[in-house]
Amino acid sequence: MSKGHEQGHDGPPPAPDPLPLPVVDNHTHLDISRDGAAAPVVAQALDAAAAVGVDRVVQIGCDLAGARFTVEQIERHPRMLGGVAIHPNEAPKHAERGDLHEAWAQIEQLAAHPRVRVIGETGLDYFRTCPEGVQAQQDSLRWHIDLAKRTGKALQIHDRDAHDDVMRILEEEGAPNHTVMHCFSGDMQLARRCVEAGYFLSFSGTVTFKNARGLRDALAITPLDHLLVETDAPFLTPSPFRGAVNASYLVPITVRAMATTLSVDVPTLCQALSDNSERVYGPW
Structure with missing residues (x-):
């Protein structure tokens, strides 16, 4: 879940041309409203x-209410799998109230659902966290890593202004078999480190932004078998609709921009994104 400083945009964007092969939006928040x-x-x-060819989604609930919503919805909609966690921005709040361990216990119960395939988004966010909240975030990240490994589920990482500590803690704890860097925001060096570690890099609409040359450079050196695509809806709407409310139907804009950066044809990228999604999350 990422709230960018975007300019306003009137009305929902029109639907883009359908993709030639189906893909997965591997991170969306259908429980969150915006503006x-x-x-x-x-x-x-x-x-x-x-x-438009986005035939499967992964719904992410990143607080207790969102996690409960996620489990309710994945039972109703076969096109949807789920992820549950305490978001890094929520962990210090729970710690301050003294109920972080209770929140973790509730997440663990919800994570037992067979259609919950993701522990996340968890991670570190130093953009909004005061120094006194860092320890709670790091403790929560370590707990979620352990839960992902104990349950055999994929881990989705939120990393904002915390690259070195995220990578260090993943190395110290030992990352799960399938680790996804949600809304990848690093440079080429970080992309190489993630690929070497076996992580998947998930790119959102930010890769289409004019000021995101460094992010496109990171995408360009990422192998196809390490790539995923997402919206992080309702945030991070791709250009030229930056500022509008994002939704999974806009994924084709990001996919086509990724294909251009990677110098591959769109069907090839779609097939890779679909295959990678099923490798990480299993069949829908």
């Missing part, structure tokens, strides 16, 4: 995405 708008109607959002 005073109502939260999306799940069935309508899934139908709009499927109409």
